[in-house]
Amino acid sequence: MKACLRCKYVTKDDTCPICGFDTSENVKGLLIVLDPNNSEVAKKARIDIKGKYVLSVK
Amino acid sequence: MIFAVRTTNGQEKNVAEALATKAEKENLEVFSILATEDLKGYILVEAANKGALDELVRKSFKVKGIVPGETTVNELDHLLTPTKIIENIDKG
Numbered sequence: 001m002k003a004c005l006r007c008k009y010v011t012k013d014d015t016c017p018i019c020g021f022d023t024s025e026n027v028k029g030l031l032i033v034l035d036p037n038n039s040e041v042a043k044k045a046r047i048d049i050k051g052k053y054v055l056s057v058k
Numbered sequence: 059m060i061f062a063v064r065t066t067n068g069q070e071k072n073v074a075e076a077l078a079t080k081a082e083k084e085n086l087e088v089f090s091i092l093a094t095e096d097l098k099g100y101i102l103v104e105a106a107n108k109g110a111l112d113e114l115v116r117k118s119f120k121v122k123g124i125v126p127g128e129t130t131v132n133e134l135d136h137l138l139t140p141t142k143i144i145e146n147i148d149k150g
C-alpha cells in the first residue's frame with residue numbers, strides 16, 4: 001500500500017491524485033473516511049475528501 | 059460516537075475495509091473506520107449511533123464483538139495528529 005507524503009491519501013500511483021505530491025510505501029495505520037461532513041475523526045485529521053488514508057507515512 | 063470493535067489479530071485492516079464496503083452498500087450511518095498497528099485485535103468505528111454499529115457488524119463473522127462504551131475523538135489525538143508526538147519529543 002502506498003500513500004501521499006503530504007495528505008496521506010492511499011493510492012497505487014507514484015503521485016497523489018488529490019494534491020500531486022509524491023507517495024511512499026512506508027505507511028502505518030488505515031483510516032477510511034466514509035462521510036467527511038459528519039466525521040469528527042476526519043475533522044481532527046483535517047480530511048475533507050472521502051476515501052482511504054493512512055495514519056502516518058514517511 | 060466512536061466504538062471499539064474486536065477483530066481477529068492481524069486482520070484489523072482487512073476487517074476495516076470489509077466493513078467500509080458494507081456500510082456503503084447498505085447506506086449505514088457510519089462516518090469513519092480506523093485501524094492502527096498500535097491497537098492489536100481492535101478497530102475503531104465512528105457511527106451516528108449504536109444502532110448503525112450493530113447493523114454494521116451483524117452477520118460479519120470477522121467481528122468478534124463490540125467493546126462496551128465509547129471513545130472520544132480526543133482520545134485519538136495521538137493517532138490523528140502525529141506532529142504532536144514530535145512536539146512532545148522536542149520538549150523532553
Ligand SMILES: [Zn+2]
Pocket residue numbers: 004005006007008009016017018019020021
Ligand atoms: Zn496528497
